[in-house]
Amino acid sequence: MTIFHSRIALPALLAGASLLAAGAAQAAGNDAWPSKTVRLVVPYVPGGTSDTLGRVLATHLTESMKQTFIVENRGGAGGITGSAAVAKMAPDGYTLVISGVGSHAIAPSLPIKVPYDPMRNFTHIAVLGGPPNVLAVHPSVPAKDLKGFLAYARSQDGKLNYGSPGNGTQGHLFAENFMQITGIHMAHVPYKGANPAVSDLMAGHIQTLSTTLSTAAGQIRGGKARALAVSSEKRIADFPDVPTFAELGHPELVATTWFSLSGPAGLDPAIVQRLNTEVRRILKLPDVRKRLLAEGIEPNDLDPQQSTAYIASEIKRWAPVVKATGASVN
Template sequence: MPETRSPLRADARPSRAFGRRTLLSACAGLAAALLCAVGPASAQTYPTRPVTLVVPYAPGGASDALGRLVAKWLQEKLGQPFVVENRPGAGSAVGADFVARATPDGYTLLLATSTTLAINPALYKKLPYDPLTSFTPVGLVANVPFVLVANPSTGVKTLKDFVALAKAKPGTLTYGSAGNGSPQHLFMELLKTSTGIDVIHVPYKGSAPAMNDLVGGQISLMVSDLAPALGQIQAGKITPLGVTTAQRLPGLPDVPTLAEAGVAGYEATAWQGIVGPAGLPPDIVSALSAQLRAFVADPATAEAFARIGLQPISDTPSEFAAYIRTEIGKWGPVVRATGATAD
């Protein structure tokens, strides 16, 4: 900034009072300038060092793949490394707790899922974090669609067939899931409640072994995320009865939604979004939110999502916060009705 000089003659001597007033005025101006510079600094300069994106699941799955896509985008757009750190355990609670305890400076973020924020609060009696107060929502990025599938040996080809068979033989059909309290478990329990049927739950340690037993005929049915089911459907090894989303899926255009097939109002998807620790500065939230919305809107993202069985979804931080509350209210009663617990 160029030096400002007094218009007084070089040999003039200002009074002592004038000097003090000038000094005080200059200090006040400098303080104001510094405050203006500090105010938006985090938005203008963030990030200035590597950012950790915690994925609370093991490497290799859809969540891990999504986390790396998000990290790659943010790294390219914001000019600093975004490093994915896998912290699996306790149905994503281990990774979530780690981020909840982190400094809220934008350098530790979490890929949070519907399990993390909407299901775990009812599933765990002693959850180490609060989904509503431990985090700052930044934005949703993906929906995970599911499909109800049956082994061909059941003879069912539609949801109507399945419901009729289940009511004719209550307590004899079996369905698999990725474990107690998993989306596969809860989505089927919601379907059971909606249709008044009685089928037996067989929990597995993950969706892959459940899908293997469905193909092999050891279980009758399964609500599966799309990615592992699609190839088996295309090979004719399992029969799709309906998708859990509000609209039909591009990968299965001839398969109706469960609502279209007769279960009015049925909609159930897992979802994934980005959150930070509670108290994340609003300007950093805004900067990250804008990039997430751009990421979701990019055509290359839609193509990448299709390959791993995801659907792009976007919202604002406030909309995400409201959605979390809605989902807790939706899934809490379903979890409690099943009696499932992870403690």
């Protein structure tokens, strides 16, 4: 009888030991991450809000994780190109992406084939936050406020143009939604990123610009562009003289061009939690918060589950706007 029990117990003990060894190996693997350079893909050209957030994170994660985090700008198709590349990577924690409203909330509703599902093909780690949209004009435009601009735009009968970071970006959709609500007409001039659009506004090649406040902040402060309104719920502390669309009678034009940190689907929960904790700590650092708020970027503080739920809700929010505007992508 004793021999019979011994024969059963030995395989069970061996199996238990194997499970413990596997668990220990997995824990060791998690502890060892990152053991080499981590690529942080910014799916836009340098200089925009996503680039700013990516470089802030890369700098501080390199310091705290004791391993190099590098930013790789891979722009194209409103953030779709770079995001698609990351979706195909191994979920080992060594390739991450600055996802966001354009690539992961707006793109699924565009009349194009997006080569990924924003929820099924990604692990969402943390919502970083982002700036509101701003409607800005060249100093030569005679309107001094939004009411004056609307009257001026109507008098031009569609001859005004506006620039955005590209077809299908939130800057584009926001401006189209603005025109639908106010009944004005402007011609859209899409750019491959926010920086070229800002440059052309300063040069006077376009009269109006719809982009993130952070992208145009320097030009607004320097008097090279005039901000008419921002899409935040309340005025931005660093831009107290710029009213919100809501206070000017357009509460439906409250929106944020948010960005987030994501990785390929199947990313180890331990890595996700570690990154989320670290990213939230970084966003609370006084110097980081000061830098971001100066550009109109309000940092978020959501855990992985809250971040995933938020992104899902934004997909539902922007779908009818995309459909109503008939937006496409470059």
